[in-house]
Amino acid sequence: MSEPSWRKPFGMFLILALIVIWSVLVLLASPLIERLPALVQAVVYTFLGIVWILPLKPLLSWMETGHWRKF
Template sequence: MTPSWRKPFGMFMILALILVWVVIVASFSGWVGRWHPLVQALFYVVTGLVWIAPLKPLLAWMETGRWR
């Protein structure tokens, strides 16, 4: 069996997704920093979990070559 290029490329895409998401969320830090600390915590918990949603199809593609 020959190794698939999808897994290394998929790992790169996961790292790129995390990097882009961190930059987007961090760009809101000045604005979010003015909020009440509990609202800030909720914001960061939600944004800390939202980036996981695109991983399921990406991981499926890495394993099978199909997006579904």
């Protein structure tokens, strides 16, 4: 049996940190976003709610393999 990798717990920490940082950034941008019409706000918040997921694919790959990209 192989020794557990430190990448998985560290990767979980990075994911949580990403969520917290992204949430704070969106919170700081909310005074600007709230000036927009309601329908535009919905689109912006939907986009911001999805875009944070983009860095997860390479991070999850690194957690599993130790490489940022699969070659």
